[in-house]
Amino acid sequence: MKPVRPTTEDYVRVAMITLACGLLTAAGVSPGNAAGCAFEPQGEGRVRTVIDARSFRLEDGREVRLAGIEPAATEKSNDSAALAAIIGGREVSLRGEDDTPDRYGRQIAFVYLAPSEMPVQGQLLAQGEALAAGDVTDKDCAAVLATAEASAREARKGFWADPAAIKNAESPGDILTGIGRFTVVEGRVLSVRQAGATTYLNFGRNWTRDFAVTIPRRMLAPFEAAGIVLKSLENRRIRVRGFIEAQRGPRIDVLRVGQIELVGGK
Structure with missing residues (x-):
């Protein structure tokens, strides 16, 4: 049988990172499988203060911002309650492609709670408490975040419960x-x-x-x-x-x- 060449539409569908969530779900990949965000270790520490919806301070003074997500654009977009409920006072490990601080001195990282393989970002997305930023260049990691967001969107959780989301x-x-x-x-x-x-x-x-x-x-x-x-x-x-x-x-x-x-x- 002569092989069928992919069409432009095929390339568009595959390349759209957030569309990958549907393909992964169909293949049986769940939000709990976060292998795609397994970047290099950037340290660890105990959370002292949750600053806002996507940033916190460790006991050693480092300020960390969660990579790959943005707060949902609602009246509660700066509400830190969801993040605090997950990591408040907990020991966390940091992973990422680069530990260079941003212009505000924050370390941008994917954050994990042992023994979970799902980054905190994925948990927030799956609860409908954040949006995937679309700026993660690693395709596997971007697909993991997109899958987590899609699960919340389909279930109308959190932010997605609003018909005008x-x-x-x-x-x-x-x-x-x-x-x-x-x-x-x-x-x-x-x-x-x-x-x-x-x-x-x-x-x-x-x-x-x-x-x-x-x-x-x-x-x-x-x-x-x-x-x-x-x-x-x-x-x-x-x-x-x-x-x-x-x-x-x-x-x-x-x-x-x-x-x-x-x-x-x-």
Whole structure:
């Protein structure tokens, strides 16, 4: 039998990191299997204080921020209760690709409680208390986080219990209420246009009012490497995540391939 060559659609589906959650679930991989986030050890310690929804301080003074997630964009987005319930006063181990502190002096890491193989990030996602940031470049780890988030979304847990958790791309006014917050928006791409160094995924005809996704030129190579032809997203339904900006209409700037996922087959 002659082998069938993968189509562009096949590449898009495989490359969308968050879509991998459906493939993993179908293959029998559960949120509890976190082998994909087994990075190098970065130390350990006891949690002294939970600072906010995704950061805490150890007894030795180190401040740690959870990698790969963002707080859910709700009135309780800065609520530290969920994180405190998991790690408050506990011994934790840290893992990551790099232990260089961020500009605020925080260590960015995946955090574990022994003997669990699921990072704390996965637990928060599975409870609907956080959103996958879409910025994890390790595909296996990104898929683990996406699977955990999908389980909460399908069960309508936590943040996902709100019918308006995912913003409608056809409601720019509603999206604009979340300026500066990490938000998930879903809709059908009306057109894909290039203007200077930016590619626009337009969800409406009025560019001064409607929602759009902006993709800088430096991201074209990563999308191409992932087998994704941006023009092929035209007339496709996608889910995009990122921080809402107001540039006439509401915008999300895509800086990682994992910020975009194809929804369904069409």
